[in-house]
Amino acid sequence: MAKTKTDKILLAHGSGGKLAHDLIRSSFVPALNNPLLSQLDDAAVISHEGRLAFTTDSYVVQPIFFPGGDIGKLAVCGTVNDLAMVGARPLYLSLALIIEEGLPLADLERVVESIKETARVAGVSIVTGDTKVVNRGNADKLFINTAGIGAVSPGVDISGHNARPGDAVILSGPIGDHGIAVLSQREGMDFATGLKSDCAPLNSLVADMLAVSDRIHCLRDPTRGGLATTLNEIAEQSGVSIRINEEAIPVRDEVQSACEMLGLDPLYVANEGALVAMVDANDAGAIVERMKKNRYGQNAAVIGEVRKENPGRVVMKTGLGTTRIIDMLVGEPLPRIC
Amino acid sequence: MRLVSEFRQSELVGGLVQNIRRHAVKKARFMEFCGGHTVAIMKFGLRQLLPPSLTLTSGPGCPVCVTDNADLDKAIALAQLPDVIIATFGDMVRVPGSRSSLQEAKAGGGDVRIVYSTLDALALARENPGKSVVFVGVGFETTAPTVAASILQADREGLNNYYVLSLHKLCPPVIKALLDSGEVNLQGLICPGHVSAVIGSRPWEFIARDYGIPCVVSGFEPLDILQSIDMLSAQVAKGESRVEIAYRRGVTPDGNATAIKIMEQVFEPAPARWRGFGEVPGSGLSLRPEFQRFDAELNFDFDPGPTINEKGCLCGEVLRGVKIPPDCSLFRKACTPENPVGPCMVSSEGSCAAFYHYGENEDR
Amino acid sequence: MCLAIPAKITKIDGTDAEVEIGGIGRKASLMLTPEAQVGDYVLLHAGYAINIVDQKEAKETLAIFAEISQLMEQG
Numbered sequence: 001m002a003k004t005k006t007d008k009i010l011l012a013h014g015s016g017g018k019l020a021h022d023l024i025r026s027s028f029v030p031a032l033n034n035p036l037l038s039q040l041d042d043a044a045v046i047s048h049e050g051r052l053a054f055t056t057d058s059y060v061v062q063p064i065f066f067p068g069g070d071i072g073k074l075a076v077c078g079t080v081n082d083l084a085m086v087g088a089r090p091l092y093l094s095l096a097l098i099i100e101e102g103l104p105l106a107d108l109e110r111v112v113e114s115i116k117e118t119a120r121v122a123g124v125s126i127v128t129g130d131t132k133v134v135n136r137g138n139a140d141k142l143f144i145n146t147a148g149i150g151a152v153s154p155g156v157d158i159s160g161h162n163a164r165p166g167d168a169v170i171l172s173g174p175i176g177d178h179g180i181a182v183l184s185q186r187e188g189m190d191f192a193t194g195l196k197s198d199c200a201p202l203n204s205l206v207a208d209m210l211a212v213s214d215r216i217h218c219l220r221d222p223t224r225g226g227l228a229t230t231l232n233e234i235a236e237q238s239g240v241s242i243r244i245n246e247e248a249i250p251v252r253d254e255v256q257s258a259c260e261m262l263g264l265d266p267l268y269v270a271n272e273g274a275l276v277a278m279v280d281a282n283d284a285g286a287i288v289e290r291m292k293k294n295r296y297g298q299n300a301a302v303i304g305e306v307r308k309e310n311p312g313r314v315v316m317k318t319g320l321g322t323t324r325i326i327d328m329l330v331g332e333p334l335p336r337i338c
Numbered sequence: 339m340r341l342v343s344e345f346r347q348s349e350l351v352g353g354l355v356q357n358i359r360r361h362a363v364k365k366a367r368f369m370e371f372c373g374g375h376t377v378a379i380m381k382f383g384l385r386q387l388l389p390p391s392l393t394l395t396s397g398p399g400c401p402v403c404v405t406d407n408a409d410l411d412k413a414i415a416l417a418q419l420p421d422v423i424i425a426t427f428g429d430m431v432r433v434p435g436s437r438s439s440l441q442e443a444k445a446g447g448g449d450v451r452i453v454y455s456t457l458d459a460l461a462l463a464r465e466n467p468g469k470s471v472v473f474v475g476v477g478f479e480t481t482a483p484t485v486a487a488s489i490l491q492a493d494r495e496g497l498n499n500y501y502v503l504s505l506h507k508l509c510p511p512v513i514k515a516l517l518d519s520g521e522v523n524l525q526g527l528i529c530p531g532h533v534s535a536v537i538g539s540r541p542w543e544f545i546a547r548d549y550g551i552p553c554v555v556s557g558f559e560p561l562d563i564l565q566s567i568d569m570l571s572a573q574v575a576k577g578e579s580r581v582e583i584a585y586r587r588g589v590t591p592d593g594n595a596t597a598i599k600i601m602e603q604v605f606e607p608a609p610a611r612w613r614g615f616g617e618v619p620g621s622g623l624s625l626r627p628e629f630q631r632f633d634a635e636l637n638f639d640f641d642p643g644p645t646i647n648e649k650g651c652l653c654g655e656v657l658r659g660v661k662i663p664p665d666c667s668l669f670r671k672a673c674t675p676e677n678p679v680g681p682c683m684v685s686s687e688g689s690c691a692a693f694y695h696y697g698e699n700e701d702r
Numbered sequence: 703m704c705l706a707i708p709a710k711i712t713k714i715d716g717t718d719a720e721v722e723i724g725g726i727g728r729k730a731s732l733m734l735t736p737e738a739q740v741g742d743y744v745l746l747h748a749g750y751a752i753n754i755v756d757q758k759e760a761k762e763t764l765a766i767f768a769e770i771s772q773l774m775e776q777g
Contacts, residue, residue, distance in 0.1 A: 159747030192727035230472070259341065261746070262454060263428075263705045320348050320560055322383025326696040330675035332429030336454060337690055340724070341708035341743055341755060353771035374704030382761055399704075455749025457731060477748075480704060487733040531746040532704040535753040536746055558704060561767055587760040588745055593754050597734040635743070 010277055014133030027109055031116040032095075036127035044127035046092060053088035055079055060258035062139050064111065067181045068196025069272075071144055072111035077201045078223070079148035084206040085219040085275065087158040090122060090151030092121065095129040100139040111142065117210045121218040122279065124148070131221055155214070162217040163238035165308035170277040171248075172205060172291060173198065173299045176255035177228050179269035184258070190228045191261070194210035195254045200273030205294045212290045214256035215280035219297060222276055225329040226268040230276055231314045232328040238278075241313040244304030244326070267316075341587070345559030346382075353693040354564040355387045361571035361687045367393045367523060368570055368657060371513060372530035373687030374558055375491035380692050381561040388567065395522065396692070398614065398657040399530055401477045401505075402429045403586045406611040410435035411636070411642035413474045417505065419640060423466060424450045425459035426474040435683045436646040440474075456488035463492070463500040475504045475538030480532040482506040482623055483597040485618060489625070489632050503634040504624055507610050509533050511621035512542045515612075517549050523657040526570035528563070529555040531585045536601075536662035538593025539583050546579040557585035604629055613681065614654025653680035656689050663693040670694065706747035706757050712739050721746060 012019040029038055036044040064071040076093065083090040095115065099108065119126055122329045177198040184193050196302035202221065208218060218238070227249075235242050251266045259266050273296060279287055284302050291297030314326040369455075370376055376396045379385060385394060399403050414435050417424045424440065426615045431440045431452060444450040453459050456473055463471040475485045485502055492500040509530060516522065529542050534555045552573035556566035566584040573579065583589050601623075610622025625633040651673070652666035663669045663682070673679040674695060682688035709721035718764045728746070732738050736753040739741065744751035752757065 156770075190458065190728075193725065252725075254725035259725045260707050261726065261728070262721055318381075318383055319346060320351050320382055320384075320387075322386045324380065324383045325695060334431055339708065341757075342724075345758075347767075350767040352769050357770060357775045372704050442710060451769065457729070457749045480706065480747055483734050483752065484748050487731060487750060488751075491733070529705055532706045532745065532747060532752065535706070549750055565763075565767070584763075586763060587756045588753055593732060596736060597752060600734060611746040 005333060007105050009099045009101060009105060009108060010135055011101050011133050011135070014099065014131055017162070020131065020248055023131065027112055032126040034120065034127065035123040036092075037123065037129070040174045043061075046127070046149070047148060048236070050154065051152040053083050053086050053150040053152050054147070055082040056145065057082060058145055059146070060080045060140065061182065062109060063139055063185050064107070067183050068177075069199040070111055071142055072114035073118045073199050074147070074272060075146045076122060076124070076197050076240035077146040078143045079146040080122045080201045080203055081221045081275070083148050084203040085158070085221055086152065086218065087156040087206065087210060087216070089207070090124045090148055090150040091202050092105055092127045092149045093119065093124050093146050094148075095126045096144065097129070098139050098143040099131065100141050100312050101133055101136045103141055111297040118201060122203055124182050141143040147194045156210070158216060158219050160218055160220060160234050160237040161233055163240050163306050163307055164217060164277040166281055167217055167306040168281045168302050168314050169231075169242060169244060170199040170279060170284060170288060170291070171227070171250070171301060171303045172202070172275045173273070174250040174252050174255065175222070175271055175274060176251060176259065176266035176269040178272040180255050180258045183262075189262070191258065192257055193254050193258065195252065198271060198273030200296050202273065203274070204274055205296045208290050208294050208297075209277065209287050212286050213279060213283035215283050216277055216287070218277055218278040222271050222274060224270050226270060227264070227276065228267040228314065228326045229329045230263075231326065232312075234278065234314045235314050239311045241307045241310040241315065242304060243307055243315045243317070246299050246316055247333070248303040250299045250301060267326060281305070342559065345557065345561045346623045347561065351387065351564065354561065354568055357568045357702070358392070358564065358571055359389045361568060361575045363390045364387050364574055365391045366525035366571065366574050367395055368528055368567065369395045369397045369522065369524050370528040371399040371509065372528075373685070374532070375528055375556065375563060376400070376689065377687050378558050378560065378563060384560060384563060387564070389580055390572070392567070395524070396689045397657045397659060398516065398612065399478070399509065400685050400687040401507060402433055402613065402636070403507055403653065403657055403681045403688050404477060404507065404612045405430075405433065405648055405681065406613050407436045408611060408645040409614060409641065411437075411645060412440050412640070414440060415640040416472050416634060416638060417443035417450050418446070419638060421469045421470050422449065423462055423471045424448065424474060424637070425462055425471055426450065427476060427588060428452045429685060430474055430476055432678070433684045436643065436677060446693060456485055457519035458498070459583070460488055460491060460500060465498050467499060470501060470638075472501045472503055472638075475502045475506050477534050478487040478507055478509050478530070479536045479601065482535060483601040487603045489604050490600065493629070498631075501632055501634040501637060502625065503607065504622075506623040507612065508607065508623065510544070510623050511618050512615060512667045513545060514610055515615055515618045515621070516658060517545070517551070518664040519658065524551055525574050525599040526552045526554070528566050528570070529553050529581075531555055531557045531562070531588060532587045534583075534585070534593065536594050536597045539581050539591050541591060542581045546581050550579045552579045553581040553584045555585050555589050557657055560667060583625050614622070614657035625635055636695065648679050653682040655692070656682050663690040666690070705776055706745040706752060708743045708745040709751070711742050711744060714738075714740055719751070721751075
């Protein structure tokens with residue numbers, strides 16, 4: 001049978017037959033090259049002693065390519081970061097793709113390349129995977145699921161339940177970049193900006209922080225729902241209140257402007273390369289200094305404190321010195337004209 | 339940001355606050371008509387800076403909140419038609435109508451797209467010649483001229499698949515209805531700054547003249563609002579009632595003649611239903627007969643179904659300033675931001691949403 | 703009903719313009735403010751310039767605030 005060179009993903013690519021095998025061998029394996037993946041067994045067999053962290057996430061971002069990243073980079077960073085947020089050292093990822101029939105092969109290869117590069121920067125291996133193809137219209141170009149395993153060193157206990165009154169609240173960098181960068185590409189929004197998504201693997205940043213202090217109580221990355229939602233989650237989980245200072249929160253001019261124009265609040269806009277930490281106040285200074293030396297923590301700052309009274313509440317001191325309650329996000333932040 | 343951050347400088351707040359305290363010796367209730375002012379007051383915690391003699395009450399200036407279920411149902415019915423793309427501002431998407439919402443219509447297969455501008459809706463029409471694009475026209479005199487301009491543009495281009503469902507409303511008639519109802523006792527009105535940028539400050543003169551209520555046209559930054567409250571307090575202290583413009587960089591007495599002309603070229607006043615007020619004559623805008631071919635109401639066969647207004651929902655009274663959200667039996671129980679019953683809870687400017695988020699609030 | 707922000711006009715082509723707001727660029731329509739010039743600040747609402755910002759008045763308003771502030775410090 002003559003070999004047909006195809007430039008689009010076809011249903012046959014997902015059916016496990018020759019086309020699927022060719023795709024895996026010619027695209028995925030070389031790109032994500034590692035001994036475990038190359039075995040192409042049904043499962044990867046891994047040896048490990050000690051505690052493991054295990055997480056999974058699915059990625060459905062639209063559009064799949066955006067300034068500063070793409071769905072592939074997002075998929076790796078998202079799972080690497082989830083592991084880092086419990087203080088784990090990310091090791092192995094699984095990668096499952098659900099591809100819409102008709103996706104240009106070039107687009108898929110671009111995403112795979114991005115996955116490869118991000119995995120390399122993060123120091124993780126993709127050891128197992130899966131590919132399915134669905135009929136046109138049944139997946140918005142590409143959906144990705146990743147699961148990740150990481151190693152948790154003895155004595156590390158970082159959790160949303162551990163915030164204590166008196167803790168300092170540290171933010172690693174400017175908020176709102178990812179959400180606004182993606183929004184700028186959406187049809188109907190269409191504004192020009194040099195803004196890039198802040199999508200980044202934060203495991204090296206977390207490792208730096210852990211090297212300086214063993215009194216880091218919580219770590220979380222404020223993704224969907226933004227910083228406001230994340231702080232509310234932690235306040236509720238830990239039974240504490242959190243008070244933040246608007247002036248201390250870094251926000252890029254373009255994010256501020258876009259939010260003003262669209263009636264959005266940066267506190268509720270998604271981030272993919274930022275983290276918030278609740279740490280013993282005595283260690284806060286040293287942690288922030290160390291974070292600033294890491295490329296992903298250059299704008300790190302203490303933005304507030306954890307308190308005992310009014311558990312579950314998040315309050316912000318505005319630039320004017322007044323205070324307001326910061327609630328959790330309800331629904332999606334929709335641009336408005338009012 | 340130019341011309342924004344300068345009007346948020348915290349160093350300049352103290353002086354204005356002190357002035358307000360000097361002037362506001364008598365107890366007074368001011369209404370901020372416009373939802374945008376409600377949001378700014380909440381966002382910057384301005385109530386915390388005011389002396390106890392002053393109370394601020396929110397008015398019905400939230401075009402989303404005052405959209406009647408019957409009108410919302412029309413938009414939802416249109417969304418369910420085949421080959422129709424609904425283009426709407428984000429504000430409207432989650433508001434519940436009698437049975438559904440635009441968001442639910444979208445989940446049910448309707449093509450509902452959020453746009454920032456009618457310019458984006460026009461682009462949708464050009465890019466989808468086989469479909470009809472219906473723009474849901476919500477908003478007061480700030481927005482109506484932009485929608486009118488889009489219709490003129492569509493006309494110029496010969497676009498035959500662009501339509502507008504006009505739910506636009508006018509401010510002065512509803513303020514008059516509010517004052518005539520005698521339900522609210524006001525000593526001052528903070529007038530909407532961007533509506534006034536279009537229509538000027540003259541349309542508010544009847545309020546000062548016939549009802550003896552001081553009016554100040556205000557901008558939206560915290561210093562602007564504090565300045566306006568100061569100017570109102572000064573008028574009250576002196577027993578005056580005039581219309582003053584605090585927002586001088588954006589508003590003139592006569593407004594923007596071009597914008598007014600374009601609005602009046604395409605739209606004519608018509609009766610409109612306001613949630614909480616019922617029908618207010620001459621308070622809405624409908625497309626003039628010569629622009630009928632752009633009118634979504636006339637060009638589609640759709641059935642909005644019977645109008646149901648949720649019993650117990652006090653949005654109407656809240657909008658008129660006679661009740662506050664905690665007075666409503668549904669508040670926080672059946673009606674929450676996740677499951678809103680009325681628009682005052684859905685809209686980011688709605689009083690109920692504001693009370694829910696900031697209400698028994700402010701940690702001093 | 704009122705979300706409008708000051709935007710600086712950077713380019714004009716008939717009634718279409720490009721405006722800049724703190725690093726963000728957007729196209730805008732000048733159909734409602736045909737007399738606007740490059741360099742003017744306009745109030746941008748839903749993609750249209752609804753009025754031209756009077757920069758002189760802006761400066762004067764800020765001067766009034768500054769004066770009130772100084773009087774407070776002295777008084």
